[in-house]
Amino acid sequence: MLEVIVVVFLALGVFFLFVGAIGLLRFPDFYTRLHATGKCDTLGVALVILGLLVYHLFYYSDTPLVCVKLLFLILFIFISNPTATYALMKAAYRTGLKPWKLGDERR
Amino acid sequence: MIENEGKGFRILVTFCVMFLFWLLLSGIFDALHLTAGVICSLIVAVISYDLLVVGKRNKTLVRSFRLLLYIPWELWQIVLANIDVAYRVLHPKMPIDPRIIEFDTSLRSDFALVTLANSITLTPGTITIGVRDGRFWVHAVAKEPAEALTVDGTMQQKVADVYMEW
Numbered sequence: 001m002l003e004v005i006v007v008v009f010l011a012l013g014v015f016f017l018f019v020g021a022i023g024l025l026r027f028p029d030f031y032t033r034l035h036a037t038g039k040c041d042t043l044g045v046a047l048v049i050l051g052l053l054v055y056h057l058f059y060y061s062d063t064p065l066v067c068v069k070l071l072f073l074i075l076f077i078f079i080s081n082p083t084a085t086y087a088l089m090k091a092a093y094r095t096g097l098k099p100w101k102l103g104d105e106r107r
Numbered sequence: 108m109i110e111n112e113g114k115g116f117r118i119l120v121t122f123c124v125m126f127l128f129w130l131l132l133s134g135i136f137d138a139l140h141l142t143a144g145v146i147c148s149l150i151v152a153v154i155s156y157d158l159l160v161v162g163k164r165n166k167t168l169v170r171s172f173r174l175l176l177y178i179p180w181e182l183w184q185i186v187l188a189n190i191d192v193a194y195r196v197l198h199p200k201m202p203i204d205p206r207i208i209e210f211d212t213s214l215r216s217d218f219a220l221v222t223l224a225n226s227i228t229l230t231p232g233t234i235t236i237g238v239r240d241g242r243f244w245v246h247a248v249a250k251e252p253a254e255a256l257t258v259d260g261t262m263q264q265k266v267a268d269v270y271m272e273w
Contacts, residue, residue, distance in 0.1 A: 016189050023196035031246045032205055035234060036192055042229065043189045065134040072131075078185075082228035082235075089236045089246065099246065102204045 002058055009051030016044035029100035030092050038085035046074045114156070121159045122152035173269045174222075180265065184230040191231040195248065204249045210257050212241045212267075219270040226262055231255075 023036025053070045060066070125148035133140055195203055214220055224235040227245055232252025236244040247253035256262065 016193065019189075019193040019196050023192060026196060026201060027203070029205075031234070032203060032248060035232070035246075035248050036196055038228060038234060039185070039188045039192050043185055063134075065131060068131045078229075079225070082225040085228055086224060086235050089234055093236045093244070099205055099207060101206075 002054070006051045006055045009047050009054065013044045013047030013049075013051060016040045016047065020044060030097055031089065031099050034085055034088060038081065042078060042081040045077055049074050049077075117159075118152045118156040121156045122148050124159060125151050170270060173271075177222075177265060177269045181226055181229065184226070188229060188231040191252075192248075202249065206247055206250070206253055207236065208245050208247055208253045208257055210243055210245070212243065212263050214241055214263070214267060214270065216270060219266055222269070223263065223266045226266065227256070230262065 017040060020037050020040030023040065024033050027033045027036055049070050053067050056070070057064070057067050126144055129144040129148055130136075133144065195201060212223065214223060220238055220241070224238055224243070227233050227235045227243070230252075232248040233256060234246045236246050238244075245253070245256060247256070
């Protein structure tokens, strides 16, 4: 039963990371590609870590502090990932990269 | 000296947070490690007390509590955002219609602006490009997420509630 929960978390996480990679290839320009990677990577990595956390909590319950460290990892990823996305966006916008509009050619 | 009001309290709060962080990361509870932790937390607290706790003491606790209530809603929005992106990526016709929108908020404090900017980035279909004096530039991947920000303004309201800036 426990393995099922862990595998579900890991599979969902890998699914979202996979979707992020596909989005990076399919979307037409820089800004829309950041939509795919910035969001999917955050939740994908968080779900993978959550799966590891549940696994560790039940199989190595003599060292529960590792779970706290994994939680901190999730927290910091949730703070730093949108910030990094924002920095990339702003850099692109300031250098004058034109956003793709509906009907434009694919770049 | 309004700036130094509650300085001791702010150092104390920073110290407690830092020492808790030390305890959780080290996991060793003998005298040597605890002493080292106290000394390091004290140094960090004295140097950077004004970074962690900003503002008056009576509001800080209420704000932290309200922020805790805001986080679950935000987590749910992140899940929705990912499902939204997954749908747009995997749909054969790729239903996107990107646009850049601008809007004003009444928020002014740094913490509130950062919270709103990061929240916008993590919620469905929108990414913050820039912030200046409460004015936001946002890249939206389609029409509906753009209107959720400009017309409804649910998120602005929620962040304003958390930081009590109406």
